[in-house]
Amino acid sequence: MKIIHISDLHVSSPNYNPEWGKKVRDHINTTKPDLLLITGDLTNEGHIHEYRMWQNYFSQLEVDNCIIVPGNHDARNDGWELFEELVGPRFPTWENDIVKIQGLDSSEPDLDEGGIGRDHYEKIKESMSVKGKVKIIMLHHHLIPIPGTGRERQIPVDAGDVLKIIAETGVHLVLSGHRHKTWMWKLQDTYFITSGTSTSRRLKGRSYPSFNIIDIDDGKLTITEVNVEDGSKTTKLDGAVLNIE
Ligand SMILES: [Fe+2]
Ligand SMILES: [Fe+2]
Numbered sequence: 286m287k288i289i290h291i292s293d294l295h296v297s298s299p300n301y302n303p304e305w306g307k308k309v310r311d312h313i314n315t316t317k318p319d320l321l322l323i324t325g326d327l328t329n330e331g332h333i334h335e336y337r338m339w340q341n342y343f344s345q346l347e348v349d350n351c352i353i354v355p356g357n358h359d360a361r362n363d364g365w366e367l368f369e370e371l372v373g374p375r376f377p378t379w380e381n382d383i384v385k386i387q388g389l390d391s392s393e394p395d396l397d398e399g400g401i402g403r404d405h406y407e408k409i410k411e412s413m414s415v416k417g418k419v420k421i422i423m424l425h426h427h428l429i430p431i432p433g434t435g436r437e438r439q440i441p442v443d444a445g446d447v448l449k450i451i452a453e454t455g456v457h458l459v460l461s462g463h464r465h466k467t468w469m470w471k472l473q474d475t476y477f478i479t480s481g482t483s484t485s486r487r488l489k490g491r492s493y494p495s496f497n498i499i500d501i502d503d504g505k506l507t508i509t510e511v512n513v514e515d516g517s518k519t520t521k522l523d524g525a526v527l528n529i530e
Contacts, residue, residue, distance in 0.1 A: 419457050
């Protein structure tokens with residue numbers, strides 16, 4: 286199964302690079318992944334005209350299955366309500382024979398830091414208790430600090446409680462964005478994979494716009510980072526065996 290994970294497109298930002306947007310679009314349409322996952326910051330300020338710009342971009346993507354969660358930028362200015370109306374549910378769930386995915390809205394209107402909220406813990410536990418599938422959580426904010434991204438002040442306020450649920454339910458993959466930089470941590474049996482920004486110039490240092498391809502074959506996980514600018518690929522994880530019960 287092939288999944289593409291993109292994040293932080295910020296299509297309405299002055300920092301959005303249309304050339305990179307076209308490259309991401311063409312890569313997705315050529316690759317034809319089984320599933321496209323987008324971890325938020327579709328827009329820049331959450332205004333309706335920005336959501337219209339997002340809809341225009343999204344309409345060019347030829348994908349059968351796509352799951353999207355909002356980012357802190359999308360939730361600004363009541364944008365979280367527009368997200369529900371124009372994009373989809375803020376806590377989406379999706380599954381097939383191979384994976385089960387639980388999306389979480391970690392944004393708080395008009396705050397850059399995140400939070401999940403106790404009201405959602407039971408839902409996460411129930412969703413991630415599924416047997417015999419690769420269990421994936423996707424959310425905008427990182428749950429573990431990302432190096433080289435400045436003073437840490439934007440981790441979800443209840444990250445510790447959510448990490449405990451992730452460990453106890455044996456979640457295999459946690460996908461996020463927000464920091465505009467590719468990174469991967471492994472904590473216990475869980476891989477935490479952050480996608481860089483796919484199309485924004487708000488890059489850290491000499492990093493480049495990027496996204497990740499996630500291949501799951503026979504319970505083995507391969508992660509490949511794609512440099513949007515020059516198309517080069519870097520293998521971040523090669524055939525790691527997942528403990529699927
Ligand atoms: Fe962002
Ligand atoms: Fe963000």
